[in-house]
Amino acid sequence: MEIEPAKKYIYSDIELDREEGQVIEDLKAQSQQPIPDPDQWLDEELEQNILLTSVDALINWGRRSSLWTAICFPACCAFEMIAANGPRFDMARFGMEILRASPRQADLMITAGTLTWKMAPNVRRIYNQMAEPKWVIAMGACAISGGIFASAEYAVVPGYNRIIPVDVYVPGCPPRPEALIYGIQMLQKKIARRKNIDVRKILGR
Ligand code: SF4
Structure with a gap:
């Protein structure tokens, strides 16, 4: 039976012992006091990170x-409208980069x-199939x-508001992408004021 030759390590045994000893000493130096109960940390974390708002404001922001x-x-x-979606005007800034082929996944109609x-x-x-709540520009x-x-x-309909409710009107023939973006910002302000929760109903009054 052949005997394997003794392995050669990069560090000597003395160096490895010294290294390990240093790690232990460092940990000892950091461990002079007992660690507080994790629940106390949680309280501290919450105090530093809580942001108070209303449910309406949160839903409308989303x-x-x-x-x-x-x-x-x-x-x-x-x-x-297509130009407004391109990189120059960048509608993605408003979370609007996704155009939906299915009205069931859309909440905005831009009647261009x-x-x-x-x-x-x-x-x-198409409007009737869109998800609630929904808006029209x-x-x-x-x-x-x-x-x-x-x-x-x-044969021409004299305004989309004859067949569906319109929230924001953007004039022009055609309106520039900047005008459309301004209209979108107006719609966002309108959404921000929306009341989603009737507290009286929840409290049964
Ligand atoms: S005629 Fe003018 S307003 Fe009408 S769809 Fe064309 S660009 Fe838009």
């Missing part, structure tokens, strides 16, 4: 910071374009009043 837009852009204003009566039932169906002259087509063309 909602206005994560508006998801339904894809429903029937005409030319859509191109300014002319609407005809033939399309109107479909737009209303009428973008552009066509969305607000039918625009240049309303007086000359019987």
Whole structure:
């Protein structure tokens, strides 16, 4: 039977002992007092980190910071809407970078374009399928009043507010992305004032 040769270590036994001794001495130096009960730490942590707000303010903050837009852009204003989503205007700053193909996952409709009566039932169906609570921004002259087509063309809806409720109106033909972003900020202010919880109902009054 062959005997393995003795292993050679980088450090000598004396150096390793000295190293270990130093670790033990350091720990001893840090351990002169008993560690307090963890529950006391928790109290201290809570005192330093609690932020008081109302439930309404918290819910509204979450909602206005994560508006998801339904894809429903029937005409030319859509191109300014698309530009607003690009890196230059960067709608992601408002938590809005996600456009949803399914209305059930959307809570905002930006009506970017002319609407005809033939399309109107479909737009209303999309609105009805969106999750509650939901909001609408009428973008552009066509969305607000039918625009240049309303007086000359019987097939054009003279404003989306004939078929769905509109929260914010952004004028222009088309409005620039900056105008749309201003409209979004107005909507966010509106959402921030929303009352979600009826305390009287909870207390049974
Ligand atoms: S407002 Fe002007 S740009 Fe927008 S959909 Fe109407 S015609 Fe097109």
